[in-house]
Amino acid sequence: NAGVMQNPRHLVRRRGQEARLRCSPMKGHSHVYWYRQLPEEGLKFMVYLQKENIIDESGMPKERFSAEFPKEGPSILRIQQVVRGDSAAYFCASSPGQGLGYTFGSGTRLTVV
Amino acid sequence: QQQVKQSPQSLIVQKGGISIINCAYENTAFDYFPWYQQFPGKGPALLIAIRPDVSEKKEGRFTISFNKSAKQFSLHIMDSQPGDSATYFCAATALNTGTASKLTFGTGTRLQVTL
Numbered sequence: 001n002a003g004v005m006q007n008p009r010h011l012v013r014r015r016g017q018e019a020r021l022r023c024s025p026m027k028g029h030s031h032v033y034w035y036r037q038l039p040e041e042g043l044k045f046m047v048y049l050q051k052e053n054i055i056d057e058s059g060m061p062k063e064r065f066s067a068e069f070p071k072e073g074p075s076i077l078r079i080q081q082v083v084r085g086d087s088a089a090y091f092c093a094s095s096p097g098q099g100l101g102y103t104f105g106s107g108t109r110l111t112v113v
Numbered sequence: 114q115q116q117v118k119q120s121p122q123s124l125i126v127q128k129g130g131i132s133i134i135n136c137a138y139e140n141t142a143f144d145y146f147p148w149y150q151q152f153p154g155k156g157p158a159l160l161i162a163i164r165p166d167v168s169e170k171k172e173g174r175f176t177i178s179f180n181k182s183a184k185q186f187s188l189h190i191m192d193s194q195p196g197d198s199a200t201y202f203c204a205a206t207a208l209n210t211g212t213a214s215k216l217t218f219g220t221g222t223r224l225q226v227t228l
Contacts, residue, residue: 004156033215035216035218040220040221041220041221042119042202042218042219042220042221043157043202043216043218044218045215045216045217048215056215058215059215091156091157093156101159102147102159102216103159104149104156104157104158105156106154106155106156107155107156
């Protein structure tokens, strides 16, 4: 069981470019969560998805950020027109049921230059 | 009301000593309190968790103490080892409500265990 796979591990984007972060949940897990961690801070919830559905996006910024979890393939967190303040570690987690047994991936560290 | 306050921000403990990290919450709907351990460059890993129907839970060298009336819970690491050096996060969620999807994290405690 490979665990939660995130790629890329590191991503550098220039201001104004788009960032696409991918997350493949653990086998058998159909619940995916995205969190953002700013330097020296705890993780902040962004969005919770099940296959083809966004269940809770209360932590997502209103603009430039979107997430999807298609029927086939990984979950994608997309950040359009990145700004320096988007620089952070983005973690994906998956679980077999709502809220329980979270397993986190190793994260994608986004740097906006 | 959704905050979880964690202290201390950093902690240095000698090998063999007891490490204690404290958290306090405000939302009385929270009913699941996990602790996560994070090593540099890695994602958080679930260490131990407690529900409010018990006041203490122990797993090996790790113990959670829970005080429902004070809305506080703490992590105790007994016989601390250099390999325990990591950042520890407390978290909380309300499993029995519609917000069970999201964990509210504390700001983290960087633990260093010295020889």
